[in-house]
Amino acid sequence: MRIREPFKLVAVGTIWFWLITFALLPNLLVIIAGFLERGSDEFVTFAFTLDSYRRLLDPLYLGVLLNSLYLAAVTTVLCLLLGFPFAYLLTRLPTRWRPLLLLLVIIPFWTSSLVRTYAMVIILQTNGLLNQLLLELGLIAEPLELLYTGPAVIAGMLYTLLPFMILPLYAALEKLDRRLIEAARDLGAGRVTIFLRIVVPLTLPGIIAGCMLTFLPGLGMFYVADLLGGAKALLVGNLIRDQFLSARDWPFGAATSVMLTVLMGLLLWAYYLSSRRASRGALP
């Protein structure tokens, strides 16, 4: 290959420039900002401190943090429990039907989460569809307060994030070699053994990717908590947003965001390890 290739130079140069300027550099600045002091006129003062990180351990914020982790974890587990059998059933359908049914998952995947969260408000509000339905059926005597509760936030996150779990699971399950399952069955393995020792290990990269795509946004999607939880359910996302827009405490907001990034790093690491193991395991 020739050394001087203007096209290659431009193509590689542009993407590197862009990623360094708008992905690496900003995140570096976030890390730095987390260690700075809060400024009065400027947003930050250039003095090193661990205050912001120490404040993350303050019971008040720790509570928000734990509550948010709890909500995101519950959502992720529910998504996995609902999504795994669903994705599996999709892969077992006749090839003729699969593209259409898969498309029906892809559409909500790309649809605005805000619009879908709003649709959930219509269903859950006091004079909403769900209450009307329950009243008609005579299951309840008067409308329930469904909106602005913890379960409403979980329902909303489950609703917006479920496609993000299903698609990676489907991709992983579709690649699963059926012969391995048959072989295991021939060798006398039971259903549980097959599931735990063959299906789960081989689809682990998909499971982790799905969990990453539901858990991390689950921590950050402040509008779901806003619209469905009112002021009651505060997520890490709301906390970060408020530091930047109302409290004007950028270092603290940055420190909280670094914590999210570290969580993402851990999940990516788990993904990397599991995909390496899965690809080694799939070798004959």
Place this chain on the structure above:
Amino acid sequence: MNLKRAVRSAYLVLIYGFLYTPILVLVVYSFNGSKYSLEWRGLTWEWYRNLFDDPDLLQVALNSAVLATLSATMATLIGTMAAVALYRYRFFGKQLLNALIFVLMMTPDIVMGIALLILFASLSLPLGFWTLLLAHITFNIPFVVVTVLSRISGFDRHLVEAAKDLGATEFQTFRRVVLPLLMPAVVAGWLLSFTLSMDDVMVSFFVTGPTFEILPLKIYSMVRLGVTPEINALCTIMLGVTLSMILLAQLLLREKT
């Protein structure tokens, strides 16, 4: 055996019902004649007419369309070149670049939003159109790269070699051979970027300024005040735009050369 099949079908129907009922309710009620209750009072276009009679809202929608078009185009340009480079060349830091694009795609929106806000603040860039454009290009790029790369893998390398043997320069090969073959994926990447840009709330929330209002943020501020038929209508329009873009993109990606 039949019972098992029935249970399986019921499960699929249940999940699809869960995914689609709220959206369908939203669409249906955007045409409902009654303003405050769920009661059905006949079909009406009134809410849509109200939207189109609002010049401010139309300006905001136009802003969003301009932003989405420009950011999708820039991201497609950069992302397509990057995908081709990743496929064709060996260069320093290629593995790292691949990893970075993947990480960028996985990064939670809120983390990206504040990172860009801090960048723009330290560069003293005033928040508004330009900061929104830079941010939207950034979150669109990885989606274009992935979409184009998915198409490239089924690509006949001999065509590129033939072009080079016939004396084409790298750019001519890209322009005349590679690009036409990749066109469906490139257009699909553009459509997906346009959709992402049109729908983004989280990143835009941090990098927007008072001079340039965009639709998703406008909807967010409206939605916070409660449910109205006008918002139903506006959301239905947004759904329609997204739906047509996605269907077109899927069609293009499915088509084989």
